[in-house]
Amino acid sequence: MQSGAVSDPSGQIATEPAAPDVVVTGSRIARSGFDASTPVNVFNQQDIKLSGNLNIDKTLEQVPQVVASQLGGATSNTVPGGYADVNLRGFGSTRNLVLVNGRRFAIFGPEQVVDLNTIPSSLIARTEIVTGGSSAVYGSDAITGVINFIMREDFSGVEGRAQVNVDRPTGTPTYNFDLTMGGNFAEGRGNLVVSGNYLNRGSITRGERGTFAYLSLADGCVAPGSGSATRPGTPFTPAAGQSCTGGGGQLGFIASGSGDIPNGRFSGIPAAGGPNAALNAAYAAAGLSGLTSRGFTFNSAGTAARPALTPQDDFNLGPDNYLIQPQKRWMINSFGHYDFTDNITGYMELHYSHNEVNARLAPTNIGSPMLFNVNNPYLSPALQNVLGVLDRSETGNATVSAGTATYTNRPNDGLAQITAGRRYVEVGPRMASERRNVFRGAWGFRGSLGDVSENVLSDLKYDVYYTYSRSEDTLLLQNALSRSRVQAAVLSQNGAQPVCDIFGAQITEACAAAIRISATNTTVATQQVAQGSITGTLFRLPAGKVGFSSGFEWRKTDAVFSPDSFLASGDVAGFNPGLPTRGSVSVKEGFGEVRVPLIHDTPFIQNLTANAAFRYSDYDLKGIGGNWTYLGGLDWRVNRSIALRGQYQRAIRAPNVSELYGGVNRVTGVATDPCSNHGSAGLQTASVRAVCEATGVPAANVFTAAVQPNTIIPADFGGNPNLAAEKSDTYTAGVVFTPAFAPRLLxxxxxxxxxxxxxxxxxxxxxxxxxxxxxxxIQDASSPYCQAVQRNPTTGEINDPYVAKILNANTGSLRTSGLDFAARYRFNLGFGFPGLGETSSIDLSSTFTWLNDFTSVPVAAFPNIQNHCEGSYGPTCGQPLPIWRGTSRVTWETGPLSLSLRHRYIGPVTTDRYLVPLRQGSTATPALNTLVYPKLPDRHYFDLSFSYDVAKTFQVFGGANNVLNQDPPITTQGPSANTFSATYDVMGTEFFLGITAKF
Structure with a gap:
C-alpha cells in the first residue's frame, strides 16, 4: 500500500467525515462507515503523483502486500514479455483479479492476465486493494485478492499533464503526456470524457548502468591481493571472514560468463595425452598439446589455435542486455453516461492502447555438435590434419542433427564432428519487439427500481452491462540463427568454399546474412462478460437494514497463440521454441450477498453486523463442472474507538487457456528409471518390481539395463484439458483503533x-x-503418476514413441500468513508562512507487513517436503520475501505548497540454499560461511517530492526517488543484472518534474 493510504475498512480516508453510501471493493452492497469485514487498502491520485511513477505497476510493487513480479515490468527483459502485472502475496499474477470500475478489464495471452501498461495512471481517481479470496463476490482468479482501479469518469473542462523522469547514473529520460477533455451535455443529463496518453521510456543497458550490472558474476574463490574480477566496471570485493580453498583466498564474486565465445570454442573431442598417438602428434603440431575437455579457441585472425581457458575466455553476457526496457505507448480512453430518465442511466467505457516494448539480449550462441570438412580452407594445415585424424578415428555411423536438417557422419568420409560453441556477435544482439494492441468496450444501464414496499425490498437498484475486450500481440524476434543454415554454411557445397569462417573473428556480412533469421509470433485473446445484478434492502430488523445483492454473470475467454513456423520447428537458436495454443473457457454464474445488522447501541456493542456471500459457477470444463464459493464474516464496533472484524472465504481459480490447452512440447532430460539397473539397489524391492510389471515392463527386464540403456528420457510437457480448479481458504481478523481523544488518528x-x-x-x-x-x-499402477508413464511393450523402455506424459496437473499447495499494520495521523501546526498560508499541517502515514509464513509444497503427495520461504530469497523461493516490509510518509502542507518525504523499507533476507534445507531438517544444510554473501542486507530508500499550485489552474510537482543513490544488493542468485531488479531500485536516484494545467 502506497504511503498516504490506510488500511481503512470503509475504503475512505479516516480523517474525513462519514461518507455517503458507496460501493467499496470486496462487496457489491453499498455502505458507509466502518462496516467492512475485510480491510481495503486505498491510495489516490495524489499518492501516485507524489511517487513519480509513470506506470501503475511500479506503484503497486511498492505496496507491502505485493511481491515483485520478475517476468513483468520495465526490468524484466524477457521473451516473451513486454507486459506489466501484479503479484499479490507472492502467489503469482494469475491468482489475483484486476478490475476497472468494478468490472473485469482486458486480458492478454492464454494466461488471461491484465497488462497494467493498459491502465492510465493519470485517470485513476483511487486504487482499492483487497487481499484475500474474493471469488464469492467477483468470481474466478481472486485467490489472493482484487485490485480495483476507480477512474475519473465525471469530468468537465480540459486538463493537460506533462512529466519527465531522468535517472542520475545515465541521464536517460522518460516522457509522459496526458490530455483529458470532458463536458456535460443535454442540460447536465450526460457527461463525456476523452483522455489521450503518450509515454516514451528510454532504454538503459546493463553496460550503460555499469557498477553492479556490467558483469556476469559467479560465486568463486578470490585469491589474496587480487581483489575480485579484473574486468572493467567491477566494484566487488571478497566476503569478509569467509575463506575458501586456494592459498588463503576468500569467497567473493568473480567474473563469469558463457563458454560459447566470439572466437569460438571447439570441444567434444578427446583431450591431449590419450591413447591415440596420431591424434596427440597432430595436437602438438597445431599448438594444442595442453588441450583439455574444455577444447580450443582461436586468435581473432583465426590463424592460431590454443587451449580454451575459464574464466579468462568466457563471454560477458551482461552489457548487451537491457536493464530498463524501452517502451512507447499511445492510449485513448473515453467514459460517458446519459440519464435517459431519473431511473435509467446508460453508460459506456471505451479503451484503445498500443504498446511497444522491446527486449535486448546478448548475441545468439550455438554450442552443439557440427560437421566440418577436414580440408576446410579457413584452417591451417596443422588443424586440417587434426580434423583428418579425428575423421579416421571415428567408428560406426552417427547422425548429426542441425535444426530441421540431419546428416550422417561416417569414418573417412572427409567430415569431422566437433562441438562448436560460438557466440555470433557479428549477427548483432538478439532483439524482441512486443507490439500489443488492446481494445475494450463496456456498455450498460443502471438505475433505480424503487420499493416493493416500505419495509421489504426497498431502495432497489440495478446494473446490467456487457464488456468485450480484444488483445492482439505481435512478437517480432530478430538476430536469431538458423541451426540448419549454420551447419550448411560451414560445409563445402559442391566443392565451393564454405560461406562462413567461424574460426576467430572472421564472420563476414555475407555469412551473417546467410545464417541470420527472424521469427514472428502472434497472440490474440478475447474476453466477454455479461452481468446483471440487483442491490438494495431486503427487509428491516431492529438493528437496521438488511442489505443484499444478487445477480447472474456469463464470461467467455478465448486465446490463440500462433508461433512462427521456424520457431515451432526447433530450427531457431536464440529464442525458445513455441507450440500452437488455442482454446476457450466459458462459465455461467449466479451470486448473492447479504449484510445483516444483529445488534446496535447496547453496552460494548455499538454495532454488530454479519455478512455472507455465495457464488455458484458452472464451467464448460469437464475437470471442473459446478463449484461453490462462499464467505462469512462479522463486524463488531465496540464503541467509537475500537472496531473488530473477521472473515472466512472459500475461493477458486479455474485453469486458464494456457494451462488447459498449451501446446505439448517434448523435452529430453536426465532422469533415473526405478525399473532399471540405474536406480538405488536398496529400492529394487518386490513392491517396486510389482509396479514395474503392472506398468508394462517385461518381468525378465525389470532392474536390467534393457529398461534404460542411457540416462536420457523423453517426456511430453504441456496443457491438460482435465485440470480441476485450484481452491483456497482465507481467514482474516483485525482491529481498527480510532480513539476518541485523537479523532484524526487511525x-x-x-x-x-x-x-x-x-x-x-x-x-x-x-x-x-x-x-x-x-x-x-504410491506404488499403485492406477495412480495418475503411473498412468503418465508409457513403455515399449517389448523392452519396457521409456523412449520415443513411448514417452512419459508430464502434463499440467493440480499437484501442489501454497500457504502464507502474517500481519498488516497501518496508521495515519493528521494534525495542524497552528502556524503558516507569509505568502503561502495562514496555517499548516502534518500528515503522517505508515503501512507495514510482517510475514509469518510463506510455504510451498511442490507435490501434495509429498506433504512433508515443504519449502519454508519467509525471510529468504533464491532459486527455490524466488523474489526476496522479507519478514518486514513497509512504507512511511510525512507530508507538510501549507496553502498551495506540499512537501513530502517517503521512506521505503525492505527487510534483510537469507539465501534459500541455506534456509530451506535447514527448515526441512536436512543433514546436508550448507554452512553459512561456505556461501558467498548469503544474506542480502535491508534497504532504506528515501524519496522527496513536492507539489505547488502556482494558480488555481496550474500546478508544478516533482521530486527525487532514492535520493541517497543506493545500489541494490548483489547476488548471483538473482534472475537478472546480478540482483533482484524487480524488488530493489536499480536506477539509482531518479528525478521527476511535471506540470498540470486545467482550463
Missing part, C-alpha cells in the same frame, strides 16, 4: 492466512518426481 492491525490447494503445475513437479511417486511412494 491505526489498524489485520491478520491474514491464505492456503491454496491443487496448485497447477507440471504433474508431480517434473519427470523424475513422477517416476519416484509412481514406483517408490
Amino acid at each position: 491505526f489498524s492491525v489485520d491478520y491474514f492466512n491464505i492456503k491454496l490447494d491443487g496448485a497447477i503445475s507440471s504433474l508431480g513437479g517434473g519427470l523424475q518426481n513422477t517416476l519416484t511417486l509412481c514406483y517408490t511412494v
Whole structure:
C-alpha cells in the first residue's frame, strides 16, 4: 500500500467525515462507515503523483502486500514479455483479479492476465486493494485478492499533464503526456470524457548502468591481493571472514560468463595425452598439446589455435542486455453516461492502447555438435590434419542433427564432428519487439427500481452491462540463427568454399546474412462478460437494514497463440521454441450477498453486523463442472474507538487457456528409471518390481539395463484439458483503533492466512518426481503418476514413441500468513508562512507487513517436503520475501505548497540454499560461511517530492526517488543484472518534474 493510504475498512480516508453510501471493493452492497469485514487498502491520485511513477505497476510493487513480479515490468527483459502485472502475496499474477470500475478489464495471452501498461495512471481517481479470496463476490482468479482501479469518469473542462523522469547514473529520460477533455451535455443529463496518453521510456543497458550490472558474476574463490574480477566496471570485493580453498583466498564474486565465445570454442573431442598417438602428434603440431575437455579457441585472425581457458575466455553476457526496457505507448480512453430518465442511466467505457516494448539480449550462441570438412580452407594445415585424424578415428555411423536438417557422419568420409560453441556477435544482439494492441468496450444501464414496499425490498437498484475486450500481440524476434543454415554454411557445397569462417573473428556480412533469421509470433485473446445484478434492502430488523445483492454473470475467454513456423520447428537458436495454443473457457454464474445488522447501541456493542456471500459457477470444463464459493464474516464496533472484524472465504481459480490447452512440447532430460539397473539397489524391492510389471515392463527386464540403456528420457510437457480448479481458504481478523481523544488518528492491525490447494503445475513437479511417486511412494499402477508413464511393450523402455506424459496437473499447495499494520495521523501546526498560508499541517502515514509464513509444497503427495520461504530469497523461493516490509510518509502542507518525504523499507533476507534445507531438517544444510554473501542486507530508500499550485489552474510537482543513490544488493542468485531488479531500485536516484494545467 502506497504511503498516504490506510488500511481503512470503509475504503475512505479516516480523517474525513462519514461518507455517503458507496460501493467499496470486496462487496457489491453499498455502505458507509466502518462496516467492512475485510480491510481495503486505498491510495489516490495524489499518492501516485507524489511517487513519480509513470506506470501503475511500479506503484503497486511498492505496496507491502505485493511481491515483485520478475517476468513483468520495465526490468524484466524477457521473451516473451513486454507486459506489466501484479503479484499479490507472492502467489503469482494469475491468482489475483484486476478490475476497472468494478468490472473485469482486458486480458492478454492464454494466461488471461491484465497488462497494467493498459491502465492510465493519470485517470485513476483511487486504487482499492483487497487481499484475500474474493471469488464469492467477483468470481474466478481472486485467490489472493482484487485490485480495483476507480477512474475519473465525471469530468468537465480540459486538463493537460506533462512529466519527465531522468535517472542520475545515465541521464536517460522518460516522457509522459496526458490530455483529458470532458463536458456535460443535454442540460447536465450526460457527461463525456476523452483522455489521450503518450509515454516514451528510454532504454538503459546493463553496460550503460555499469557498477553492479556490467558483469556476469559467479560465486568463486578470490585469491589474496587480487581483489575480485579484473574486468572493467567491477566494484566487488571478497566476503569478509569467509575463506575458501586456494592459498588463503576468500569467497567473493568473480567474473563469469558463457563458454560459447566470439572466437569460438571447439570441444567434444578427446583431450591431449590419450591413447591415440596420431591424434596427440597432430595436437602438438597445431599448438594444442595442453588441450583439455574444455577444447580450443582461436586468435581473432583465426590463424592460431590454443587451449580454451575459464574464466579468462568466457563471454560477458551482461552489457548487451537491457536493464530498463524501452517502451512507447499511445492510449485513448473515453467514459460517458446519459440519464435517459431519473431511473435509467446508460453508460459506456471505451479503451484503445498500443504498446511497444522491446527486449535486448546478448548475441545468439550455438554450442552443439557440427560437421566440418577436414580440408576446410579457413584452417591451417596443422588443424586440417587434426580434423583428418579425428575423421579416421571415428567408428560406426552417427547422425548429426542441425535444426530441421540431419546428416550422417561416417569414418573417412572427409567430415569431422566437433562441438562448436560460438557466440555470433557479428549477427548483432538478439532483439524482441512486443507490439500489443488492446481494445475494450463496456456498455450498460443502471438505475433505480424503487420499493416493493416500505419495509421489504426497498431502495432497489440495478446494473446490467456487457464488456468485450480484444488483445492482439505481435512478437517480432530478430538476430536469431538458423541451426540448419549454420551447419550448411560451414560445409563445402559442391566443392565451393564454405560461406562462413567461424574460426576467430572472421564472420563476414555475407555469412551473417546467410545464417541470420527472424521469427514472428502472434497472440490474440478475447474476453466477454455479461452481468446483471440487483442491490438494495431486503427487509428491516431492529438493528437496521438488511442489505443484499444478487445477480447472474456469463464470461467467455478465448486465446490463440500462433508461433512462427521456424520457431515451432526447433530450427531457431536464440529464442525458445513455441507450440500452437488455442482454446476457450466459458462459465455461467449466479451470486448473492447479504449484510445483516444483529445488534446496535447496547453496552460494548455499538454495532454488530454479519455478512455472507455465495457464488455458484458452472464451467464448460469437464475437470471442473459446478463449484461453490462462499464467505462469512462479522463486524463488531465496540464503541467509537475500537472496531473488530473477521472473515472466512472459500475461493477458486479455474485453469486458464494456457494451462488447459498449451501446446505439448517434448523435452529430453536426465532422469533415473526405478525399473532399471540405474536406480538405488536398496529400492529394487518386490513392491517396486510389482509396479514395474503392472506398468508394462517385461518381468525378465525389470532392474536390467534393457529398461534404460542411457540416462536420457523423453517426456511430453504441456496443457491438460482435465485440470480441476485450484481452491483456497482465507481467514482474516483485525482491529481498527480510532480513539476518541485523537479523532484524526487511525491505526489498524489485520491478520491474514491464505492456503491454496491443487496448485497447477507440471504433474508431480517434473519427470523424475513422477517416476519416484509412481514406483517408490504410491506404488499403485492406477495412480495418475503411473498412468503418465508409457513403455515399449517389448523392452519396457521409456523412449520415443513411448514417452512419459508430464502434463499440467493440480499437484501442489501454497500457504502464507502474517500481519498488516497501518496508521495515519493528521494534525495542524497552528502556524503558516507569509505568502503561502495562514496555517499548516502534518500528515503522517505508515503501512507495514510482517510475514509469518510463506510455504510451498511442490507435490501434495509429498506433504512433508515443504519449502519454508519467509525471510529468504533464491532459486527455490524466488523474489526476496522479507519478514518486514513497509512504507512511511510525512507530508507538510501549507496553502498551495506540499512537501513530502517517503521512506521505503525492505527487510534483510537469507539465501534459500541455506534456509530451506535447514527448515526441512536436512543433514546436508550448507554452512553459512561456505556461501558467498548469503544474506542480502535491508534497504532504506528515501524519496522527496513536492507539489505547488502556482494558480488555481496550474500546478508544478516533482521530486527525487532514492535520493541517497543506493545500489541494490548483489547476488548471483538473482534472475537478472546480478540482483533482484524487480524488488530493489536499480536506477539509482531518479528525478521527476511535471506540470498540470486545467482550463
